[in-house]
Amino acid sequence: MARRTSTRGAGRGAVRRRRLPMRYLLPSLILIALMAMLMLRGYVHSEILADHRIQPEAATDRVPEKILDGGPVIDTRGGRTASLSVPRHHLVLTFDDGPDPEWTPKVLDVLKKHDAHAVFFVTGTMASRYPDLVQRMVDEGHEVGLHTFNHPDLSFQSKSRIDWELSQNQLALAGAAGIRTSLFRPPYSSFADAMDDKSWPVTEYIGSRGYLTVVNNTDSEDWKKPGVEEIIRRATPKGGKGAIVLMHDSGGDRHQTVEALDRFLPDLQKKGYEFDNLTGALGAPSAHTQVTGLDLWKGKAWTWAVQFSEKTTDALVVCLAVIGTLVITRFGLMLVLSVAHARRVRRKNFRWGPPVTEPVSVLVPAYNEAKCIEATVRSLVASEQPIEVVVIDDGSSDGTARIVENLRLPNVRVVRQLNAGKPAALNRGIANAKHDLIVMMDGDTVFEPATVRELVQPFGDPSVGAVAGNAKVGNRDSLIGAWQHIEYVMGFNLDRRMYDMLRCMPTIPGAVGAFRRSALERVGGMSEDTLAEDTDITMAMHRDGWRVVYAENARAWTEAPESVQQLWSQRYRWSYGTMQAIWKHRKALVERGPSGRFGRVGLPLISFFMVLAPLLAPLIDVFLLYGIVFGPTEKTIGAWLGVLAIQAVCAAYAFRLDKERMTHLISLPLQQILYRQLMYVVLLQSWITALTGGRLRWQKLRRTGVVGSAPGAAAGPVPRQRAESGTGSDRRPVG
Known part of the structure; x- marks a missing residue:
């Protein structure tokens, strides 16, 4: 096979030798970037570093009686051990596991239609993927709380992992809406009287990090999809009592939740109930604080990176x-x-x-x-x-x-x-x-x-x-x-x-x-x-x-x-x-x-x-x-x-x-x-x-x-x- 030669071959050879590593460098960088995007996608889709174990029930010997018999808001900040309840005729609707691109907008539409507010306990994975929905929650006057980043049972986790779950969740909120929140709901939580010797130490530690732990005292059990009538029945408190109602705006088909909400809100408003944010119902300062400076830019960079990886990998999957x-x-x-x-x-x-x-x-x-x-x-x-x-x-x-x-x-x-x-x-x-x-x-x-x-x-x-x-x-x-x-x-x-x-x-x-x-x-x-x-x-x-x-x-x-x-x-x-x-x-x-x-x-x-x-x-x-x-x-x-x-x-x-x-x-x-x-x-x-x-x-x-x-x-x-x-x-x- 013939080839060209030149009197400048030595010079060209020198240039070629300098370029030789680029043969491997550029393709390697592209493959590394692709792998990084996939890893990031897996991270925010709970495929990487996720822990799906659930702790079985344990004894309650170490849990204070006033917590077991108290309200659904648990305050362990600054060494306190106190619980709070929502006043009569006040309902705090809470939605877990979102935001979801299909059902969260429908829930927000119903809340806006009936001039009601709620608290959305979002996961960092979903907030990172759908930051516009978090921004809409804040813009429409709702409160946002943390529900961890990857939704693990925290009783299995070390303190460093708990800190990581909280900080990553806050990072997602900062990037999505420019806020921090002081509200927290543990995954797999239930009523206050379900607190046990495994979950109580976690609650104490969460309080030491400056968070109010919010469980619930009225469970709609909408995740079971029992029917609209049954969801309404289970979500309605008895005798005019105040309540924190647990619902879900993510995790599956939530059309029953949306239909129940559209009937539930006007019916209870006619009975004199108010649908407030948690801090509004408790008469406390807002749970949100604005994030500025480097923390804000870190959050924006995080959500941008997630959005880029999501869109790029989605396009690559289609291709x-x-x-x-x-x-x-x-x-x-x-x-x-x-x-x-x-x-x-x-x-x-x-x-x-x-x-x-x-x-x-x-x-x-x-x-x-x-x-x-x-x-x-x-x-x-x-x-x-x-x-x-x-x-x-x-x-x-x-x-x-x-x-x-x-x-x-x-x-x-x-x-x-x-x-x-x-x-x-x-x-x-x-x-x-x-x-x-x-x-x-x-x-x-x-x-x-x-x-x-x-x-x-x-x-x-x-x-x-x-x-x-x-x-x-x-x-x-x-x-x-x-x-x-x-x-x-x-x-x-x-x-x-x-x-x-x-x-x-x-x-x-x-x-x-x-x-x-x-x-x-x-x-x-x-x-x-x-x-x-x-x-x-x-x-x-x-x-x-x-x-x-x-x-x-x-x-x-x-x-x-x-x-x-x-x-x-x-x-x-x-x-x-x-x-x-x-x-x-x-x-x-x-x-x-x-x-x-x-x-x-x-x-x-x-x-x-x-x-x-x-x-x-x-x-x-x-x-x-x-x-x-x-x-x-x-x-x-x-x-x-x-x-x-x-x-x-x-x-x-x-x-x-x-x-x-x-x-x-x-x-x-x-x-x-x-x-x-x-x-x-x-x-x-x-x-x-x-x-x-x-x-x-x-x-x-x-x-x-x-x-x-x-x-x-x-x-x-x-x-x-x-x-x-x-x-x-x-x-x-x-x-």
Whole structure:
């Protein structure tokens, strides 16, 4: 593979070394931010750090009698032990567990309709998520009290956890309405006479922190949904007594509560009852104090962070659902169309047209391919199709051209040029090719004897301008090689069958592709506009009205990168080059005629599934990790296994079509966990490069020459004859 060089290479290398950490830093920061948002969301949804244990009843030996026999307001501030009751004909309606986005507004509407006030004991989780409702409570004259942040039974908690629950709840109130409150209601509390030796020490400690503890003495039991009449009956005090009434504006369907409230309020108002705030009923100072300065800004920052994480994660969940649906649909479409493609091309009477027997020019651009070039050229000489081989040495410094010349193989020529890049090398080869059918391959690839013959048979159809072959990984014995083998068979070749049926093939692989010379001339030859010249030329072929097809039996064995660094370099260039090609050919979206099919079908599919969708694919793994740790573990693992099963079915079918051994699929689960992450980060880095206007240079991959021959290659030495060599004449210049 050719690459560009420059006299300023050292300087550029220095810049690249300085930028190297950004490959990992920026994607890592994005993933960390995503995880932080998920953790914050889990925190305010009581999925993280929540404690749902409930203490059983205990003895009451340590609880003062005056508390057990007293009122529902317990004052233990400053070492006091006192209880207070609401005066006669005063009712304090209290609502727990909110605010709720559906039911709290309806409760507030009913209270406003009947000119009544109430106390809302809010949890910090709900107040953080719906701060506008807390602000409305305060604006409409209601009081707000604390109901802890995560709603745990405080009798299980340490003093530090209790302080944390209170402070976090106050932080949410500060951010939502700019207030602090002195009212507190313990979760799972009941009447004062239900206080026991477990809850009483908590009440004393709460008082030492400056809070009034408010329980109730009239329970509507609306959480049981007993019916509107029963809720009203239970909420109505006897004999004109004052009461603190317990209701709920969150925690489930509260339509019975809202209906009961709309009847309860006017009925008791007619009987002389007043519906006050707690401090109003007790004749005490307001429970609210304004928060200012740093505490206010901390509260605002908290609610903003929660809102941002809620909206962002909600949007991501929707995107994930949409993309998941589309990806599964694509899997189904890929399987159906692959079956149709296999049946079509494998029919006994299937023919593209008259058999193609004419000679073919095979172009091999080579830059420092000394370790691979001999195997490549020898595999071509064994071809069943009459061919000439043109090796274009693109300024190699390792003696690549000399190796080919010393082989002295028949019909093999070497064309030398100064280093100018792979597209220029291919155009030089086209100009020197003798025949009208041109096959292009990489210098690290070997062909089977039948590859060229199978590759050019579709040219029997005069509408076919280019043919994509079946690139296969030759060095699949390593773990990275096995993962790439799965990717090639499933992600590339199965895709190509689908795109062939849709007539919108996105890429002719650089390792094995064939073209009509006339088609190449019409589109201007190989372009240097992008780093993915193979994708670029394929799109240009479509736009010029040519048909591009897939030849499954035209197999080429290529050396895949064997290290993570080499793999990164290759895929980074592919991803960035694909983005460049899509942008270059964006006008295909609005073109009409036969060439418009690619713009209407192919370009949107390529853009979505190759560039956009993979950006959100890491969400699957992030949500998987989150679900395993904090969510419903069994359902999460089951969902992931379901997705993996779908992929396994597609992979197994792809392997069956390509007649590959299924043993390599053993590493599929590990590939999904590890290999895909690298591909995500590569794509993300490509996006960052594109959006920041960076330019990526050709990157030469270090070859080892491990792919020495292709299965089915002829055995025995090839006769050594004098090869044609030299620069050659620029015959039929293209581009």
